[in-house]
Amino acid sequence: MFKLYTYASCPYCAKVRSAFKEMGVQYEEIDAERGTPGSEELVKLGGKQQVPFLVDEKAGISMYESNDIIHYARSCTA
Ligand SMILES: N[C@@H](CCC(=O)N[C@@H](CS)C(=O)NCC(=O)O)C(=O)O
16 A cells, blocks of 8 residues: 655645545555654655655655656555
8 A cells, every 4th residue: 555645734735645546546645744743654655745745665766846746656556
């Protein structure tokens, strides 16, 4: 299952959530607001404090950028 690091108020995260819903993508959402354990995890995994950030553990792939995330998920569900 995908892991998606987000902020509740981030419009790019909302765009990804909405696209995932439309595609029926199953994912675990992790709050990565500054000061949270999710934020520490995010920076450790991706190298910077930016959301949305996707991790596909099974494929060993991770990425920033909402458009790239949506594109990647679409390619996985195609
Ligand atoms: N081009 C990026 C923009 C992402 C972006 O600007 N995210 C903001 C939150 S809305 C962010 O992570 N800012 C860094 C921070 O708040 O620390 C995308 O489409 O994913």
